[in-house]
Amino acid sequence: MPDTGSDNIHVGAGVHSLDHFAFSVPDLDVAENFYRRFGLDVRRTEDGLELRTFGNEHVWVYIDQADRKRLRHLSFGAYEKDLPEFAARLKAAGVATVSAPQGFHSDALWFHDPAGTLLQIRAAPKSSPDAKRPVILPDAYSVERASPYRDGRPCVQPIGLSHALFFQPDIKDAVAFYIEILGVCLSDDAGPVAFLHGIHGSEHHLVAFAKSEEGIGYHHSAWAVTSIEQVGLGAAQMASAGFDRGWGLGRHVLGSNYFHYVRDPWGSYAEYSFDIDYIPQGQSWVGGYPDPENSFYLWGPQPPEDFTVNHEASVD
Numbered sequence: 001m002p003d004t005g006s007d008n009i010h011v012g013a014g015v016h017s018l019d020h021f022a023f024s025v026p027d028l029d030v031a032e033n034f035y036r037r038f039g040l041d042v043r044r045t046e047d048g049l050e051l052r053t054f055g056n057e058h059v060w061v062y063i064d065q066a067d068r069k070r071l072r073h074l075s076f077g078a079y080e081k082d083l084p085e086f087a088a089r090l091k092a093a094g095v096a097t098v099s100a101p102q103g104f105h106s107d108a109l110w111f112h113d114p115a116g117t118l119l120q121i122r123a124a125p126k127s128s129p130d131a132k133r134p135v136i137l138p139d140a141y142s143v144e145r146a147s148p149y150r151d152g153r154p155c156v157q158p159i160g161l162s163h164a165l166f167f168q169p170d171i172k173d174a175v176a177f178y179i180e181i182l183g184v185c186l187s188d189d190a191g192p193v194a195f196l197h198g199i200h201g202s203e204h205h206l207v208a209f210a211k212s213e214e215g216i217g218y219h220h221s222a223w224a225v226t227s228i229e230q231v232g233l234g235a236a237q238m239a240s241a242g243f244d245r246g247w248g249l250g251r252h253v254l255g256s257n258y259f260h261y262v263r264d265p266w267g268s269y270a271e272y273s274f275d276i277d278y279i280p281q282g283q284s285w286v287g288g289y290p291d292p293e294n295s296f297y298l299w300g301p302q303p304p305e306d307f308t309v310n311h312e313a314s315v316d
Helices: 028-038 080-092 173-181 227-242
Strands: 017-025 040-045 049-050 061-067 072-077 110-111 118-123 160-168 184-188 191-198 207-211 216-224 246-251 259-263 269-274
Touching: 017 028, 017 216, 028 049, 028 216, 028 227, 028 269, 049 118, 061 207, 072 080, 072 216, 080 110, 080 118, 080 173, 110 259, 118 184, 118 207, 173 184, 173 207, 173 259, 207 216, 227 246, 227 269
Parallel strands: 017 061, 072 118, 160 207, 216 269
Antiparallel strands: 017 072, 040 049, 049 061, 110 118, 160 216, 184 191, 191 207, 246 259, 259 269
């Protein structure tokens, strides 16, 4: 089992960001409406949708249309000087590289993880934060009304992708593979869910995996906001748009972030996330193997009964 103690600092090359991921849905119009309402900069292309955050040209998510929802690929950003080491790791592990999907970078490393998820490692600027994200606290000494009327609520617009969670049939195999090949580190392993962070300064997790005997899939993407107020406002914003199914407001134990998850029309979630733990470059992280019942969330409502169901794999 990977060590999460004081020596949990990876030596050698490591990816620095979850650059983007891609998935398919059966209706692009529905997806566009959902993510626009969520507060993202959604743009149409010939191939589908691109999800950005306002004021940032980085594409966090690509969505195309298919007969049903399905995960397409994950892309990890790395420094160009490290690409030969990643290639050498793949060769040493007997992992074959494959051709790029149409429309994506052909000069990157493309390959599959043990469960069949298509992965990419490419040279890219670091899109993950270099320090803990900004935190906005309420003004406790205001002499004016601190809260607007309901019809004056501001629109919540996340500032960036924090992390994403995907289904895997074998968590131990996935964790071992991503540590060996991508050079990430284990933050915490709660059994049915494991969390991995980057070595170049990273939030508690760039990527996480939840167990699904049925196979791979996309569970949720977490989008950073700057206050717990924005988490609540985001939940109200989506409920007013008809997306009132989800989970929150609450606070996680592993990562420590405040959250509200909004269920999309295909059973995955978009999360408003605030104040997640940050692990600076070169800093060891003392994680652990906590019992899931003791580490899923610190406080909040009970999650939906199907919160951990892989709806993507439940379709024949």
